[in-house]
Amino acid sequence: MSVHELKNLQAQVQQLKDDGVYRVLPVLGGPNKPEVTLDGKEGVINLSANNYLGFATNERMKKAAINAIEKYGVGAGAVRTIIGNMDIHENLEKKLAEFKREDRAFVFQSGFNCNAGTIQAITAKGDLIISDELNHASIIDGVRLSRADKKIFKHSDMADLERVLQENRDNYENCLIITDGVFSMDGDLAKLPEIVELAEKYNCMTYVDDAHGSGVLGENGRGTVDHFGLHGRIDFVIGTLSKAIGVIGGYVACNETAYQWLSHRARPILFSTMLTPADTAAATEAINILLETDEYQKKLWDNAKYFKEKLGKLGFNTGNSETPITPVIIGKEADAMEFSRKLKENGVFTSAIVFPTVPLGTGRVRCMLSAAHSYEELDKAVAVFEKVGKEMGLI
Numbered sequence: 001m002s003v004h005e006l007k008n009l010q011a012q013v014q015q016l017k018d019d020g021v022y023r024v025l026p027v028l029g030g031p032n033k034p035e036v037t038l039d040g041k042e043g044v045i046n047l048s049a050n051n052y053l054g055f056a057t058n059e060r061m062k063k064a065a066i067n068a069i070e071k072y073g074v075g076a077g078a079v080r081t082i083i084g085n086m087d088i089h090e091n092l093e094k095k096l097a098e099f100k101r102e103d104r105a106f107v108f109q110s111g112f113n114c115n116a117g118t119i120q121a122i123t124a125k126g127d128l129i130i131s132d133e134l135n136h137a138s139i140i141d142g143v144r145l146s147r148a149d150k151k152i153f154k155h156s157d158m159a160d161l162e163r164v165l166q167e168n169r170d171n172y173e174n175c176l177i178i179t180d181g182v183f184s185m186d187g188d189l190a191k192l193p194e195i196v197e198l199a200e201k202y203n204c205m206t207y208v209d210d211a212h213g214s215g216v217l218g219e220n221g222r223g224t225v226d227h228f229g230l231h232g233r234i235d236f237v238i239g240t241l242s243k244a245i246g247v248i249g250g251y252v253a254c255n256e257t258a259y260q261w262l263s264h265r266a267r268p269i270l271f272s273t274m275l276t277p278a279d280t281a282a283a284t285e286a287i288n289i290l291l292e293t294d295e296y297q298k299k300l301w302d303n304a305k306y307f308k309e310k311l312g313k314l315g316f317n318t319g320n321s322e323t324p325i326t327p328v329i330i331g332k333e334a335d336a337m338e339f340s341r342k343l344k345e346n347g348v349f350t351s352a353i354v355f356p357t358v359p360l361g362t363g364r365v366r367c368m369l370s371a372a373h374s375y376e377e378l379d380k381a382v383a384v385f386e387k388v389g390k391e392m393g394l395i
């Protein structure tokens, strides 16, 4: 028996159940690969991971992690500012700066921590943050922690961004414009060239969260900033080590001054232990691989094109994605949930995404392609989409 029954939480959990939105977490019985063991069922085709390049199980990276454990142990032992800053951490930052073509990179324990810690450190009460309405939850939390004033512009609407700037910019000394680089629900790209121009015109700092762009877009996966040729014109370029890189961690690529400030004021670094040696070495090896070859990135895009074309031919609506993120828009929320459930029964796992994560009436399943998928696996998935789509009268 616990001290409190937590009646208020009990009631809220019951409400989730009554609303039909209570969920039980699916359980993987092995590695996160293109075919997984899910809830005890083997050979389920995985179309839901952020593991774009298949690096979560990359052999070179696994070896690097094992070697690092042998040499450095399993934990960093302290926060970085006391005695948890290892040479491999510094080396990872050097590699990331080279990869991102920026002066410096500052590493956090996750992409979430990176946003929460960086935004809070670089803005303060009395500053203005202007944010795209579809930005990631960790950006929203970072903005709250900063206590700066916040204004939202309509998703990727440059006229609306300029309106916000005209109405507010003069009232503040410091202003930061924040956007995701790739929006994860639709797979569309931020209009970075236009955002940068407006930021320069109105003297604002710029911040791009490229969690879904790094490893995917740009030369050898350098990200959306590289894709648009905007190096040196964006102040803070965020990436994660947990998506295409396949491990865990986050980083901000920035200039020397920003690096120095963050190492004194980024709270997740001051008050939380740094990445483990295994994570650090595996992520570093991932960057080594990306600097050597673009074969994984090429295969990822090839798979995405292959899969989108096949679904399109069957009559599915795959939206306006510009990236390997492939939404299959179903419409009604209940239909999207049912479609996802039936796909799973038939051995294909894609998560349903519905209101309020996406607008009402645009319920969908979201397919995440990977370089590791084989054509055979994608063909199997497409056959299941066809079968279930026809059963439900969707195509």
Ligand SMILES: *Cc1c(COP(=O)(O)O)cnc(C)c1O
Binding pocket: 110, 111, 112, 113, 115, 136, 138, 180, 184, 209, 210, 211, 212, 240, 241, 242, 243, 248, 249, 250
């Ligand atoms: C996934 C994601 C994050 C969080 O990254 P983690 O490394 O998983 O904590 C932050 N921002 C965006 C846009 C993301 O998609």
